[in-house]
Amino acid sequence: METFSALLAGFGVALQPLNLLWGFIGVTLGTAVGVLPGVGPALTVAMLLPLTVKLDPTGALIMFAGIYYGAMFGGSTTTILLNTPGESASIATALEGNLMAKNGRAGPALATSAIGSFVAGSIATVLLTLLAPLVVSVALKFGPAEYFALMVFAFTTVAAVLGASTVRGLTSLFLGLLLGLVGIDSQTGSPRFAFGVPELLDGVDVVVLAVGLFAVGEALYVAAYQSRLSEKIEKFSGSVMMTREDWKRSWPAWLRGTAFGFPFGSIPAGGAEIPTFLSYATEKKLSKHPEEFGHGAIEGVAGPEAANNASATGTLVPLLTLGIPTSATAAILLGAFQNYGIQPGPLLFQSQGDLVWGLIASLYIGNVILLILNLPLIGIWVKVLQIPKDLLYGGILVFATLGAYSLHQSWVDLLTLYVFGLLGFAMRRWGVPVGPVVIGLILGPLAETQFRRALSISQGDASVFFTQPISATFLAITAAVVIVPWAVRRWKKARPA
Amino acid sequence: MKFSSAELALSLGVLGLGLASAVATASLSGEGGYANIGPNFMPAVVACGLVACGLWLLYEVFSGGWRERPPDDPAGRGDHPFYAPGFAWITAALAAHMALIGTAGFVIAGMALFAGVARGFGSRRWARDIAIGALIAVVVFLFFVRFLNVNLPAGWLAPVLGSAGV
Numbered sequence: 001m002e003t004f005s006a007l008l009a010g011f012g013v014a015l016q017p018l019n020l021l022w023g024f025i026g027v028t029l030g031t032a033v034g035v036l037p038g039v040g041p042a043l044t045v046a047m048l049l050p051l052t053v054k055l056d057p058t059g060a061l062i063m064f065a066g067i068y069y070g071a072m073f074g075g076s077t078t079t080i081l082l083n084t085p086g087e088s089a090s091i092a093t094a095l096e097g098n099l100m101a102k103n104g105r106a107g108p109a110l111a112t113s114a115i116g117s118f119v120a121g122s123i124a125t126v127l128l129t130l131l132a133p134l135v136v137s138v139a140l141k142f143g144p145a146e147y148f149a150l151m152v153f154a155f156t157t158v159a160a161v162l163g164a165s166t167v168r169g170l171t172s173l174f175l176g177l178l179l180g181l182v183g184i185d186s187q188t189g190s191p192r193f194a195f196g197v198p199e200l201l202d203g204v205d206v207v208v209l210a211v212g213l214f215a216v217g218e219a220l221y222v223a224a225y226q227s228r229l230s231e232k233i234e235k236f237s238g239s240v241m242m243t244r245e246d247w248k249r250s251w252p253a254w255l256r257g258t259a260f261g262f263p264f265g266s267i268p269a270g271g272a273e274i275p276t277f278l279s280y281a282t283e284k285k286l287s288k289h290p291e292e293f294g295h296g297a298i299e300g301v302a303g304p305e306a307a308n309n310a311s312a313t314g315t316l317v318p319l320l321t322l323g324i325p326t327s328a329t330a331a332i333l334l335g336a337f338q339n340y341g342i343q344p345g346p347l348l349f350q351s352q353g354d355l356v357w358g359l360i361a362s363l364y365i366g367n368v369i370l371l372i373l374n375l376p377l378i379g380i381w382v383k384v385l386q387i388p389k390d391l392l393y394g395g396i397l398v399f400a401t402l403g404a405y406s407l408h409q410s411w412v413d414l415l416t417l418y419v420f421g422l423l424g425f426a427m428r429r430w431g432v433p434v435g436p437v438v439i440g441l442i443l444g445p446l447a448e449t450q451f452r453r454a455l456s457i458s459q460g461d462a463s464v465f466f467t468q469p470i471s472a473t474f475l476a477i478t479a480a481v482v483i484v485p486w487a488v489r490r491w492k493k494a495r496p497a
Numbered sequence: 498m499k500f501s502s503a504e505l506a507l508s509l510g511v512l513g514l515g516l517a518s519a520v521a522t523a524s525l526s527g528e529g530g531y532a533n534i535g536p537n538f539m540p541a542v543v544a545c546g547l548v549a550c551g552l553w554l555l556y557e558v559f560s561g562g563w564r565e566r567p568p569d570d571p572a573g574r575g576d577h578p579f580y581a582p583g584f585a586w587i588t589a590a591l592a593a594h595m596a597l598i599g600t601a602g603f604v605i606a607g608m609a610l611f612a613g614v615a616r617g618f619g620s621r622r623w624a625r626d627i628a629i630g631a632l633i634a635v636v637v638f639l640f641f642v643r644f645l646n647v648n649l650p651a652g653w654l655a656p657v658l659g660s661a662g663v
Contacts, residue, residue, distance in 0.1 A: 054645050164565040167557065171511055171550040177543045178518060185536040192536060193521055216591070223583030223617045225576035390618035391629060394611035397587075398633055401594060401610065402603075406647050411595045418591050430507060431566040448539045455534050 003133050010357025014365055019062050022055060023362050026063035027369045030070020035077050035381045036392060037231075038222060041312075042328040042438070043214035044071035046207050047396075049336055050403045057340040058355050062362040064336055068329065069121065069366045072312055073374055076113045076305055077381050081106060081234045089272035089308045092280040096293065096300030101234035103296050110378060111240040112250045112298055113305040118371040119251075120258040120306035124313035125363045127262055132349070132360070135321040139346040144454035145464050147322075149474035151447040154324050156478045159436040161485065162273070168432045175423075176440020179204045186445065187452055199412040206335030208404045209441055210328065212417045213434050215400040217424020219393045224425075227389060236382050240375050242298075250302040253283050257306030264307075265314020265326075272311040272327075279303035313363065320344050320356060324443065328435040331442040501569070504558045512551025518544035586617030602652015607634030 013019060029051070033044045048067050052060040079090040080097035093113065100109040142150075159173035160166045182193045183203030194200040242250065260275040260282070283299040284290060293300055318324045323345035325331035337344055342352070349356050374381070387395075404417040427434050458464035466472050522544050527535035557563050571578050590613025597606035611630025612623060620626055638658065641647040651658045 050641075050647065051645070053647060165563065167550055167553045168563070170546070171554065174543055174546040174550055175514075177539075178514070178547065181540050181543060188536050190526060190536050192525060192540060193518075219614065219617075220584055220587055223587050223614075224579050224581075225571060225574075227580060227583050227618045228577055229575075390615035390620035390626070393587075393618055394614040394626065394630060395633055397591070397614050398607045398611055398630070398637065401591070401598075401607075402637065402641070402649075405598060405603075406641075406649065409648060409650070411599055414591070414595045414598070418588070418595075421591075426507065429567070430503065430563070444539075451539075452534050460534070 003129065006133075006353060006357045007129055007361060009354060010359075010361035011364075013058060013354055013358030014062060014361035019059055019358070019362065020365070022059045022063040023066045023366055024369055024373075026066025027070040027366055027373060028066075030067035031074040031077075031370070031374060031381065032070075032384060034071035034074025035384045036074075036387070036396070037078055037082055037385065037389075038218050038392075039396065040075060040214065041068060041071035042210055042332055043218075044074070045329055045332050045336075046210035047215065047399050047403060049207050049332075049339075050406055052336075057342060058358050060340060061337070061342075061355065061359045064333055065359055065362050066366050066369070068312070068333065069363070069370055071329075072309060073114065073117055073370050074381065076117070076308075077110060077378070078385060080109050080113060080301070081236060081382065081385060082231060083234075089276050089311070091273070092276040092304035093301055093308070095280065096297050098234065099294070099296035100298065100301060101236070101296075104235075105296060105298075106234055106236040107240040108242045108246050108298060109296075109301050110236075111242050111375060112246065112302045114371060114374050115242075116250065116254040116257065116302045116306040117309040118367050119254045120261060120310040121313055121367040121370075122364065123255075123258050124262045124265075124310040125360070125367065128266075128313055128317055128363070129360055131266065131317055132321050135317060136346040136349045139322055142346075142470065143468070144450040144457065145468050145471040146474070148447060148450040148454055149465055149471040149478075150322065151324060151443055151450065153474050153478045153481075154318075154326055154443065155436075155440070155447070157481060158326060158439050159433075161481050163433045164431060169436055172427070172433050172436040173440045176437035177444040179209065179437070180441045180444030186449060197412065199408050199410055199416075202408070203445075204416070204441060205404075205407055205413075206332055206438065206442055208407070208413060208417050209420055210332050210438055211400045211403055212420025213424035213427070213437065215396050216417060216421025217428060217434075219397055220421055220425040221428050222389065222393065225429075233382075233385060236378070240378060246298055249287075249289075249298050252286075253279075253299040253302035254306040256282060256286075257303040257308075258310040260303075261307035261310030261312075262314040265311035266317035272308050275307040275311050276304040279307040316363075320359075321346060321349070323348075323446065325439055328438040331438045334442050500558050501562055503569075504554070504563050504566075508551055508554035508558050510551075511547060511554055515544050515547030515549075515551050518547060583617045583619070587614055590614045590617065598650060598652075600652060602654050602658075603638050603649040604631065604634040604654050604658065605652060607637070 029048055030044055033039055033048060034041060045067055052063050075090055076093060079094045080101050083094050083098035097109045155173060159169040163169045182200055184191050184201055191201055257279040260279045264275040280300055280303060283303040284293045287297060287299050289297060315327050315330045318326055319330045319334060323343060325334045401414055404413045407413050454464055465475060522537055522540040525537035525540060527537045567574050590610050593613060594606045594610040597609055608627055608630040611633060612626040615626040638649055642649055
């Protein structure tokens with residue numbers, strides 16, 4: 001009941017006309033930018049952050065939430081019509097969605113994706129509402145040792161377990177941790193790795209890193225390897241209406257997709273790829289029309305889209321309740337919170353309940369705005385999609401450099417941006433995952449603080465991480481997620497089936 | 498023995514970065530922390546981590562190459578071969594932007610950036626690109642300076658754009 005009244009108060013905040021307006025602007029801009037080919041949700045959020053400088057924290061966070069949701073939806077539109085998944089979580093959608101579009105069924109594909117996102121997003125937001133207070137009540141008992149163990153778990157799953165190569169994931173994570181060290185040590189105030197450059201004393205800004213990796217890196221990559229490929233945009237004509245049959249086949253897929261997506265998003269294991277592919281495989285198996293898979297089956301769009309969206313909302317559980325980002329986008333959101341002096345975590349629910357619950361309430365509203373805004377405006381998004389690459393990347397880079405330059409009015413930040421662009425280019429070209437860098441940058445300093453606090457409480461006794469039961473459990477799970485898959489692989493190799 | 502020189506260079510880069518961080522860590526003070534955990538502890542951990550990753554990557558280079566990497570053959574990735582002018586134009590456009598923004602101002606620098614990037618993507622329509630770049634830069638400038646109160650340099654165009662900006 002307490003949750004309910006808190007949520008009601010949250011709606012009171014989110015429904016204030018001005019906040020409603022920010023949410024509306026956020027969703028619209030998020031969709032418009034997210035539709036751009038090559039611009040994923042992480043880059044959308046990072047590029048649009050400078051727009052919120054003048055807002056109060058609540059308004060800004062509501063706008064971020066709108067941008068986040070809008071970017072997800074925009075990305076699906078691009079995936080279905082263009083078959084260039086902006087992020088790995090959209091690959092499953094691309095499989096069937098693009099084929100549907102090729103068969104002239106772009107309308108229903110977009111509709112099942114939009115309505116599925118609404119259904120999944122709304123259910124996931126209800127689950128978030130119910131789950132968050134529970135996690136908070138547990139998390140309030142956590143000390144620094146527990147937090148540190150939890151962060152180690154998040155680092156490990158994000159860097160070492162997901163992705164093609166453990167060593168490249170870890171390399172990416174350590175690069176992020178290294179960047180996170182640059183600047184002034186929060187505990188003692190002594191500068192580290194700044195080499196006397198004033199711009200570096202403030203630390204590496206997450207917007208510069210994300211925009212460098214995702215915008216400059218992507219521009220370099222596409223110009224070098226893909227600029228002369230012709231892309232075929234599937235024609236979108238006719239109605240977005242789904243037939244009775246479409247509805248009948250979509251709704252169970254939406255629900256199952258949500259059931260896959262939310263848990264994967266909300267445990268600090270990050271990544272929407274696994275649930276989207278699980279959903280795809282499940283739909284393929286359960287479908288009464290398995291022969292349509294590979295030719296544009298609507299369940300193959302409905303399920304993964306729902307899973308992707310539910311997972312995105314699920315990511316907000318560890319972000320808001322524990323302050324732990326488990327995706328690059330969540331890390332950028334956390335960086336944005338920090339710019340306002342807000343540190344998400346269990347204490348935030350107590351100290352700034354209005355803000356948190358206003359944000360959660362705005363997620364419900366954002367979902368509704370997305371649904372009523374996007375299907376009617378689909379014609380506009382298709383136009384946005386047709387912007388030629390030369391103009392598109394010109395515009396993206398003008399915006400990307402603006403965000404970096406406005407930090408200190410200094411060209412040094414622009415140079416840093418370019419260096420991160422080169423890094424992003426190399427990582428994309430040679431298959432090093434980018435997410436762990438961003439997560440390492442944001443989460444590294446938090447983990448260091450917890451580590452040092454834990455040791456100062458235990459007076460330097462490092463066994464504290466293993467003797468506290470909760471902390472020891474997290475570390476044991478961490479060890480298990482590393483060792484078990486490795487052992488299974490070994491075992492399979494030793495005895496070829 | 499066959500190995501990829503790009504993989505070798507990148508692995509050595511990671512290793513070198515780890516060693517450089519170790520050297521930089523050595524000059525950090527450990528003072529001010531509790532229980533021997535000062536501001537130099539985490540840098541030491543990260544330096545060790547990078548060195549370990551660099552060595553691991555090196556080992557993979559010489560034992561069959563990095564595992565499960567995107568193919569080198571561009572067609573295998575669905576790409577065309579490396580197009581150096583594209584890469585170079587974008588680099589040049591960003592360098593010009595860096596050089597111009599402090600003196601010539603946001604609008605001129607943005608215009609040059611836009612046109613240079615468009616050129617990198619194969620556009621030959623300079624007049625169109627410069628016009629569109631100028632339009633975008635002016636709109637963005639006025640929106641950020643007038644509406645959001647973000648300081649952006651007006652530079653040489655200060656007489657036209659008004660005293661807004663720095």
